[in-house]
Amino acid sequence: MDSALIPKGVKRCSFPQFSIGILIVGAVLLWGVYAMLLCWFKGLNQTGMNDSYGFALWIWADLAVIALGGGAFFTGLLRYIIGKDELKNIINFAVVIGFICYSSALLILGIDVGQPIRSWFIFWHVNVHSMLAEVAFCLSIYFSVLAIEFVPLILEQKQIDEIPFFHNLAHNMHEIMAVFAATGAFLSCFHQGSLGGVAGVLFGRPFAFREHLLVWPWTFFLFTWSAAAYGPCFTILLTKIMEGITGKKLVKDNVIDLLAKISGWMIASYMVAKLVDTWYWATVTAPSKGLTFMDFYSDGSGLYTIWIIIAELFIGGIVPAIILTNKSWRANKALLLIAIILAAVGVCLNRWVMVLQVMAHPVLPFEGWFAYMPSWQEVATTILPVAYGIILASLAYRYLPVFPQERELNPVED
């Protein structure tokens, strides 16, 4: 039915089968849209947030998708600037994921503010000292960059590609993509960092606060580093999921291996920095505010106890770093899969801790830990981008030549 739109030389599932899948995910999407409209029209009383939990699930989702979407800028950096040419076989997908992640982040931010119709004040009346302003600026500019990076891929769609103008446009854009990749990487360093800075500058919150280097707290650098380190793992993970769903091999092992290796070493180096940071924070910063390390992990509900830092640093950090830096281990499909899943969970957990645990930890000595339970509206609006991402990724995969090696790896028998 839609065969005219499907890239040459690849096989796709039948249109009805595809439609049903999209419809199911579309229903989830609509549920999310409904929740979103509720939040917009009735206000944020629709959420489980409160005055002690001003930042919650949504901000976590924002930070998490941006960290996970970090694969786009880092793979771009490796491909176009460092010159790791093999990565051209995965860069398209990385860009698609990045696009989904960043557009989702912007959407969630649009729901998260109390006065959505005034959200543009962040640009109109900007306070340049605010980490959030830095985030907003870099995020929106980088999103435009991602959109530009996405354009050539769309232009390569079979029907569009037939129009010479677009064909050439795509070609020319590929030529100058290094410029965008460089811009993207530069912007990403700042917005990833400033997202880290969001928590790190809070000198009223000893759990979040970190010492500064120049104008930025340590978390600024840790966030950039971790996004670069963990982002590619997420790209690999989604590639693997894509391969699982389509039942096809889409990217050659050497490409995956290269990316996994780089990611592994990045995580390893990040872990060194993170452990030093944690050690300094636990032994110098926190005690200077009258708090011991264990004060931060004394949540009576059991959620924010020592396990969370073990899970984040050990299970979600050291373990994947060890697996991924070891050639034979990362060659093992199962171990690789475990490593990238743990890594994705690890970075999400880090973002969770830097948002929700910051809020949960009692600042006033006579308070208890704060509890938070998201409302269904928050959950739905957080799932909304996931559904949207699945649909967009599916459409992209079905109609665009996302994986250049697909044809070679899966020759179509006539």
Add this chain to the structure above:
Amino acid sequence: MKENHSNDKANKFGMVIDLDKCTGCGACMVACMSENNVPFKKDESKKLDSITWMHLYRLTNKKPFPDTEVCYLPRPCMHCEGAHGHPPCVSVCPATATDYDKKTGIVSQIYTRCFGCRYCMGACPYHARYFNWWDPVWPEGMENYLSPNVSPRMRGVVEKCSLCFHRYQLAMDKAYHEGRKELEEHEYQSSCTQACPAGAITFGDLNNPHHQVHKMVKPSKHGGKPTATNAFRLLERLGTNPKIYYLSSKEWVRRLGDNYLPEEKTGEIGNHQPKGHH
């Protein structure tokens, strides 16, 4: 022309709250709500979505019966000075909806500028900032008592104690009208100070050695740490440099005013310089 004004002596308005006298009666809370057009809802028992610029915390010494002790602690906005006028909440605001006034020491909040990102709330360690989760609605007739001196807020924005800045403005109006540029101590008093039946709140200029507040806590020149006995500030060691001081004769109360490592003595903490965005 510039010199005329920039040489004006800066005030630093703040409060000293005597916790020995505070009875927890709640008059300060309502004096504030009534003065500042603070809305109310049908259910205000969810305290984390209940707007109380002035909030009363109930502290206990956690000892079992009959050695239990209880003490209320009124908590307005601390109007932190941080280091050089950088409170925790101001620099984080992405839309410049809040600022620190070096002339009076007051941290503002502009409701019509705020777009409700709530970053400032996360930044404030005192929970002094409140979000309008709901549209404020006054039952029919009650909008009659709203004061024109404070603009009513709308849903989705952050609000907080302004130290009744409009009272400062009105007092200044009177002073200007009478050809003065300075205020007497009694001319500018916050609504809670005025209402407190126990006389537990003292309000004034911490920069002025003749004002009661200065005499009561004897703030140190740098960083404002109180030097008077029994005086303390909430979370002194975070470096927020707040302008609300407390007095308590009870050691357990003063100790609850800050975080301490087990071996540290109450009130004896290093000379931490105020923190802030540089």
Add this chain to the structure above:
Amino acid sequence: MSASDDNVKDVPSDNHEEGHGNGSIGFVILFFVVGLIGSLLTGWVLFPKLLYSQKEQPIDFNHQIHMDAVSDGCESCHFFREDGSFSGVPTIAQCIECHEEAQTEDPNEIKLVQEYIANGEEVPWLVYARQPDCVFFSHAAHKEMDCTTCHGDIGHSENLKTYEENRLTGYSRDIWGHNIGGFKKNTWDRMKMDDCAECHERETGSKGPCFQCHK
């Protein structure tokens, strides 16, 4: 556009050349200019007509006549109260002092007496200088200045001009200023926050803290 469009089949190459050559460049410029002028006219002429609605004051008011009749200039009617607050637009109670009975045949005065004073109703004046509720302005702090600095020479006007209300914001056109481009020649041409800030910056060395002008 690139020169490599040669595989576009249905466009003859000569036509193609022409399209980018001498013949159509004129059209391109023409269309550009039409678009340019059209949008400039829209923005500068049509837009303000659409943006503002015209409203007439409930009764006309002659400042000049009153100015001649009073001894204390503007402050005769727009005075400071004892507490330093500013009375602003006079209330009917002030009007009654002189206009309990109509003193002239003027239809506006007769309307004032019959419709408002007789019924004890306030005149619903449309205030040209009305600012949003979030704005705090202290007349006392500015009492050294001339009224005209911000309000212009309204004190010698003989009629109240038509009140132009911004359909989007509900405030008078005088706030943004009559010039739709926002250009001002006189200090009283605009009353936006930037105009306050400009003067504050000049006079005090800083725009001032938020609370100086907001409540």
Add this chain to the structure above:
Amino acid sequence: MKIDRRNFLTLGGSLVAGGVVGTTLSPLPWKLMDDAAIWTQNWSWTPVPTDGKVSYENTVCTLCPGRCGISVRKVASRAIKIEGRKDFPVNKGGICILGLSGLQLLYGPTRVKTPLMKTGNGTFKTISWDEAIESVSAKLNELRSSGKSDSVAFLSDSDQGVTAGLIKRFLKAYGSPNFISEATFKDAYKLALKKMQGIDAEANFDIDNADYVLSFGSGIIEGWESPVRMIKANSALKTRKAKLCQIEPRLSMTAAKADKWLPVVPGTEKELALALIHVILKKSLYNKDFVARNTVGLDKLTQLTDSFSPEKVSGITGIKPEDIMALAADFARASHPIAICGKGQGNTPESMTQIMAVHTLNTLVGNINKKGGVFTVSLPDYVTWDQPEMDETGTTGNSKDRIDGAGKGQYKDTMSLAHRLAGIVNAQGKNPVEALFVSGSNPLYTFTDSIAVKKAFEKIPFIVSFSSFMDETAKMASIILPNHTNLERFEDVIVSTEAGKSAIGLAKPVVDPRFDTKPTGDALILIAKALEGSVAEAFSWESFEACLEETLGDKWEELKENGFLENADSAIASNNKIDFSALTDNGLAAIEGDTANFPLTLIPYDSLRLAHMNIGSPPFLIKTVEDTVLKGNDILVEINPKTAGKLNLSEGKYAKLKTPKGTVNVKVHLFEGIMPGVIAMARGLGHTAYDDYLAGKGVNFNELIGPVEDPASGLDISWGIRANLTKA
């Protein structure tokens, strides 16, 4: 040129490009952006309060018996803020939370806006004042002509002042002895003074100047007596480094702020007082000179307290003997010691034994009518009208017995026994109350055993309420004749200030009446006039204001001007000797319920953040109520963690609270500051009337408790009840 697709695109593009450039160079986008910024700040439903001339008007707050001077800030004609009046002798600038919220009552949605009449289907219909007065007087005429004038009763919150005077005068002229007022601990104290000293005097406690305060459960900083004055006095205690010892089973705020808190088994306070007397006498710590000159019956007292040794009383009260001895010594050795009682806010009477024991303590230390002690004063009385001329019906009616049994026999000195009303009406046989008038009181909420009260009110054929608000009682009325609110009317008050002084205060209207309401005094005058004959003749005043002016005479102008008149004609009541032998012991104070089925003791606690008398808490008050008191619509009951552990109850969980009077669902709040075996519940919640900001929240304590009469005074002295708390 041929227009094909390509040209079309090119030319269209040019046009758009020109448009974009032109638009950018025009003010349109920039101006629109600016306007949009303003537009997003305009929320049409966010009120914009109007500005105007600011003025301050002084009056007296009459929302509670405290009577503070207030200053109402107005903008043009709107009242926007209530502040304490600095020069008023009671509060000197301070103000309490309820007074501050007064505008929510004035402008709130619970006002009764016009006279209302109950229709057949139970709803109210709006009627005019003429119709209302006509209906009421018709009913009164009917009862009067059928010789049942004494079946009319009038319930009032107070028996002081001109309005109460008019009510009493009305009943007298009409022919009914049934003026019933609500009693507080001060009325009980008054009775005790009568019994001990034979004087008609009011007790005035000079906490303001005492250096040792021994409080038997009085919530000095929680609304006892005059809330603001007492809080100020408490602050003064701190400044003077005077001592406060609080005796009560629960760590109230007063206890928390006291220098010493002695938790006592509830209901055994008087035993403790007797033990203190015992020690003082045994150790000869009393002021011998004073006692010799001013008292009689010391031997009887010694005899009575002989058996109350610290050791024995320790077993009853749970306070160590050495603590009792130390307490007695501290109290007796202080230079200005004062003992006080009246639990919580003191709105309920105490037993005669308790009060006399407290007064005896004050007498023994010689601190009567002295700085820092108890002053016995006769309050200024300016309501000195001639007795009304009575016709035959009036004379007959007045000669009948009161329905509540007060004023004769053993209760001859007791003014009213309001709590008996429900019992009398509900009793078998003929209902003696044909018509009930309720002014300033909300018995359906404030009387103990409120379920029985409701039943009784359903049986009363004709109820007239004068309430300004649609409270529980007004809802049950046949006719409502709404009073102005406190900020719209004149009202004379008598206030006690420090060192035994009194003042007359005048509350006056600070805003024009918002609705078609009338002061109760005016309504009474209109009703009297409509009744004609001798009743009408007794009410010759044109209006309440005229009556007030005439009654206050030469004080009127100054009161109108200043709002108060200090050093009014109060005086130390006569020098009769204090007779210790009046003090007798009736044994342990009984409360309802057996310990087997009800192992716990339920007591109420008062807080300034919850109004629990005739005024329902306005929204601001409810907003300040902690979530350990009220959560959603659930009330929390305080219990010691030890007791809770035994009962398998945990924090915030539902439980079933059962007393002999009723069963309710509550939540549990663990509190270390309450004695094991005792549970406590806040008073002031559980309203069924008023608005959504108050109605339906929590439980009314009065539903769970019934009246307990003090054999010596007949007054309802119930302070608690046995209870059972089980997991829900």
